[in-house]
Amino acid sequence: MAVRDHPLLSDPIERRRIIAVCAAAIVAITANITALLYGITTVFPHLFYFPIIIAGYWYPRRAPFVAFLIAIIYCIPAFLLTPQELFTTASIIARGIVYVIIGVIISVLAIRMRQSEQKLHDLIEFLPDATFAIDQSGTVIAWNRAIEEMTGIPKIQMIGKGRYAYSVPFYGERQPILIDYAMHPEIEAKTGYSAIRRIGDIIEAEVIAPVLHDGKGAHLKIATTPFYDPEKKIVGAVESIRDITEEVRTRSALQNSNRQLAALSGIIRHGLSERLEELYRHLTIGIIRFNDPATLTFLEEIEKAADGIRRQITISRDFREIGSRPPAWMPVQETITGLLNRLDSGGMIVHSWMERLEIFSDPHLSVAFTHLIENAMAAGATALVVTYQIHDGICTICFEDNGPGIPDDAKERLFSEGTERSGHGLFLTREILAITGITIREEGRESIGARFVMVVPPEGYRIT
Structure with a gap:
């Protein structure tokens, strides 16, 4: 040899x-x-x-x-x-x-x-998500198996490459991308990112990569973060990429289905409302025309049934958009402040101490909070305090007022549709919160005030 x-x-x-x-x-x-x-x-x-x-x-x-x-x-x-x-x-x-x-x-x-x-x-190398890393000069130092499968480019062809070579398999040209922005915020990533979010040093975003899938394009969810030397100087960055194309397609299909169902339910509600109005007219005429007590009692029962149908129509209208959009991290303090600016509290004072708490919930969280505030107003409360506490990893949010409170025998029926004093509001509140696993109960005492407690699961809250 x-x-x-x-x-x-x-x-x-x-x-x-x-x-x-x-x-x-x-x-x-x-x-x-x-x-x-x-x-x-x-x-x-x-x-x-x-x-x-x-x-x-x-x-x-x-x-x-x-x-x-x-x-x-x-x-x-x-x-x-x-x-x-x-x-x-x-x-x-x-x-x-x-x-x-x-x-x-x-x-x-x-x-x-x-x-x-x-x-x-x-x-x-064995991360399930496509991942690569670059050093301070922009040279690729890691290119794992998942990104090889995603791009079709083996690591031997990418390791050691610089000058934005890692952007070519995704966007077809050399250009700064999110990982470069993580290391050098003064550099503008040219590719159009959406849903950009920064959590500490981690930057998350979504983007469409037109070159992937044989030129058909792919919807990607990206997370990138710099890494540091012992002197806290940036010496490189790592980017993790997940193909969410199918997820986006499924989400879009569900949204289209929800829109079609909402349109169909709207047509049905409109038709039922017209028939109910016709039924109420006949009932009114019947009450005027007949004097027989048995007949009048029968007509009253029919009217109660019609009222129940009307209530169901109202609930279905309010539920039309609940759950139609994916849950998101909602800032509690901003949500309460925003709805108080729009809501006439009728002189009731509302104090909220939510600091930087965010909870993962349906985007209609403000609707749930609105019903809780309106419930306190309807009870004649003059003050409402909103606080939270974290104990053993569980977050609880309390809406506590100084109204007359709720009798113990009424608490079990409180969240049933159409039984509480504010219509079906608390029932709707419970359903909105339940979408992301948040529960609600009433723990107040009669003659002292109502106290609604929401229990948020450990994975459903964060302090930003």
């Missing part, structure tokens, strides 16, 4: 590394021999640290052997070219031992660093 066919010499990068180590060693040997010929025994021996450190970093498992070899190379001419004195001999031997010790230490540290890097590499 030819020398150039050796595994360490067949790779151009390995050849350059070996040349660098040998060059550093030759310079150190030449400088030391020259210095020894002139009787100089200090300073120049430190040059041997360079090949030891370089070899230890690039070839950590061979570093002790390289250090031992350099120690021998240093000691032999030092013994031959210096006077044989006890102090000089001890100094030469000690320096050779130091070379070996430094080689061993660098070897151990480099091996541990490689192991740490390998763990990070394995973590990125």
